[in-house]
C-alpha cells in the first residue's frame with residue numbers, strides 16, 4: 141500500500157541541524173515509507189500519548205536510523221506529514237509538550253515542540269555589542285510583548301500554544317531563539333511588533349495576506365494541508381530526488397504569499413512587485429513550472445525572459461535545478477534582446493551593427509553638421525528620437541504630431557514636421573552605414589511580430605466565419621498553421637524592459653488566461669525605460685500583487701537601503717505610484733557600515749583590508765562581492781586585490797577559480813547576492829553622475845543612480861560596507877545621519 145508523505149518546512153530546518161549523514165537517511169526513510177509504511181524496518185507505530193487537544197491519535201513514529209526516529213502526523217486517508225526527526229531517547233520525553241493545531245487565521249497546520257522552542261530561547265543570549273541590535277535590548281525584567289493583549293496577538297495569527305512563552309521573552313536574543321522554531325506567521329508578527337510596527341500595519345502587511353478566506357475547521361487536517369499557509373514539500377517523487385543532493389530550500393518550500401502567486405489562475409496579464417530579495421525570481425521560476433505542468437504536451441509553450449544575458453543564463457540554470465532538463469525542454473529561456481534577434485533573423489533582417497547611446501549622439505552631431513542644421517542640439521534630437529519616437533513606438537508623422545512629450549517642452553507643428561524629416565534622414569543614414577540601435581531593433585521586431593499577430597487573428601476570424609473552431613492559441617506542432625509563438629510569457633526584471641519589448645512580447649502570446657506574468661521592482665530600475673503597461677496592451681489592472689518579506693537581507697540592511705530611496709517617487713509600471721511600505725525581514729545582523737577615505741587609492745587599501753579581515757575570520761572569498769561605479773574602477777579593485785594576493789574575478793567573466801571575490805560594476809551586480817558586500821566609490825560626481833541634459837532627464841538620471849545604489853546595497857545577505865573617498869555622495873546622507 142503506497143501513501144503520500146510530505147515534509148514540513150520547520151522539520152527540514154531541524155534536520156539541517158542534525159549530523160550531516162542524517163539528510164540522506166531521512167530521504168531514504170521517506171522513500172521507503174511512501175512505498176510501504178508497514179515495511180518491518182520502518183517500525184511505524186502510533187505514539188498514543190502525543191497530540192494536541194482531542195487529536196491524540198494523529199502522531200506516529202518511524203525508524204530513520206538506529207538512533208533517530210521520524211515523527212509523522214496522520215492527516216487523513218493515506219496522507220502523512222513528517223514534522224520532526226528526534227533522537228530515539230527524546231521521542232517519549234516531553235511528548236505531552238508536542239502540539240499540532242490548525243491556525244485559525246491562516247488555516248495552516250502548525251507543529252510546535254515546546255521543549256525544543258523553550259530550550260532555544262533559554263540557550264540564546266543577547267546579541268553582542270558588535271552586532272548592534274536594531275532596538276536596544278529591554279531590561280531583563282521587562283517582557284517585550286507586554287503591551288499587547290492575548291486577543292490582539294491571536295488576531296494577528298500568533299500561535300496560542302506559544303503565548304505563555306512569548307510572555308516571558310525579554311531580549312532580542314530570546315526572541316531570535318523563539319522564532320527559529322515557531323510557525324512562520326508567529327515569527328513574522330513578533331519581529332514586526334518588536335521592530336515597532338503598529339498593530340494595524342502588522343495586520344495589513346503580515347497577517348491579512350496570509351489569512352485564509354475559508355471557514356477553518358480545526359479538525360480538518362486534510363483541508364489544512366492544501367492551504368498555502370501549510371508550508372510543505374509537494375508529494376511529488378521528483379522533489380525527493382532533488383532533495384537528495386544539496387537541494388536549496390527555495391526549490392521546495394514557498395512562503396504562503398509566494399505560493400498563492402504561483403498557483404493563482406488569472407484572466408490576463410499579472411504583475412508581482414516586491415522589494416529586493418522577496419523571491420520575485422523564485423516565484424517566476426515556480427510559476428513557469430506550474431504553467432508547464434498544465435500546458436498540453438510537446439513544444440516550448442512558455443517564454444521566460446529578462447533584460448540581460450547573464451541573468452537569462454542564471455534563470456536557465458535555476459530552472460534546471462527546479463525541474464531538471466525535462467522542464468527546461470518546455471521553456472524558451474532568453475534575454476529580451478535575444479528574442480528580438482530571433483524575430484529579426486526569421487524575417488531576414490540582418491547585417492546592421494548595434495551601436496551604443498553615446499555613438500548615437502555622435503552620429504546626430506555629424507549629420508547636423510553636414511546639413512548645417514542648428515535649431516536643435518544633437519543631444520536633444522538623440523533624446524527626442526530615443527525617448528519619444530522609439531520609446532513610445534511612434535511610427536508615422538501623423539502619430540508624432542499627436543504624441544505627448546511630458547517634461548520635454550513645447551514643440552509647434554512646423555517644428556515637429558521638421559524633426560520628423562530629420563529623424564527619417566537619420567534612420568536612413570544609419571541604415572546606409574550598416575548601423576542600428578538596440579531600441580531600433582526592438583521596435584522593428586515588435587512591428588514584425590505585431591503584423592504576425594494581426595495575420596493570425598485575421599485567419600482565425602476567417603476560419604470562424606467558415607464555421608471552423610476559432611483558434612488563436614499556441615499549439616505545439618501546429619502543422620504549418622500560423623500560430624502565436626507561446627502560450628505563456630513570464631518576465632523577470634520587468635522594470636527594465638522598454639515599450640518596444642513589451643509590444644513584442646504582447647504580440648507573441650494570444651490574450652487570454654495566464655498569458656503574461658511579470659515580476660519586477662521599479663525601485664531597482666537602472667536603465668532608461670519608463671513605461672505604462674496599459675498603453676502598450678498589457679493590461680494588469682486588478683491583477684497586481686506585492687511581496688514584502690525579504691529572504692535575502694537582514695532588517696538592518698533593508699532598513700538602511702530603504703532609507704537611501706527617501707524622497708523619490710517610483711511608478712508602478714502602469715501610471716500609478718509604487719509604495720515601499722511594509723518591506724521587512726525576519727533576519728537580523730549587523731548594521732551597515734560606512735568607510736570614508738581621502739583618495740581612491742586609500743579607499744582601495746581600505747577595501748583590501750576589509751576583505752582580508754573577512755577572510756581571516758574564516759569567510760570564503762566566494763561569499764564576498766565588491767561593486768564599483770565604473771568599469772575602470774572595477775579594474776582598479778581587481779588590481780589592488782591581485783597585488784595583495786587575494787584571488788578575485790570580474791563578474792561575468794567567471795570560469796576561473798571558484799573561491800574568489802566577485803568584483804563588478806554596480807549594474808553587473810543586479811540580480812546577484814553575496815554574504816558580504818562592499819559597495820565602493822560612492823563619492824559625489826561618481827554617483828550621482830554629473831550629466832548635462834533637460835531637467836527631466838537629469839531627474840531621471842538621478843533616480844536611476846539612486847536605484848543603482850539601492851540595487852548594489854541590497855545584494856548583501858549579512859554584511860554591508862559602503863565606502864567613498866573625497867566628498868561622499870549626497871545619497872549617503874541618511875546613512876551618515878543614522
Ligand SMILES: Nc1ncnc2c1ncn2[C@@H]1O[C@H](COP(=O)(O)OP(=O)(O)OP(=O)(O)O)[C@@H](O)[C@H]1O
Nearest residue numbers: 389390393394395416417418419420421422691811
Ligand atoms: N521560499 C523561499 N525559501 C527559501 N529561500 C528563498 C525563498 N524565496 C526566496 N528565497 C531566497 O531569497 C533570495 C532572493 O530571492 P530572489 O532572487 O528570487 O529575490 P528577488 O525578489 O528576485 O530579488 P531582487 O529583486 O533583489 O533581485 C534568494 O537567495 C532565494 O533563494
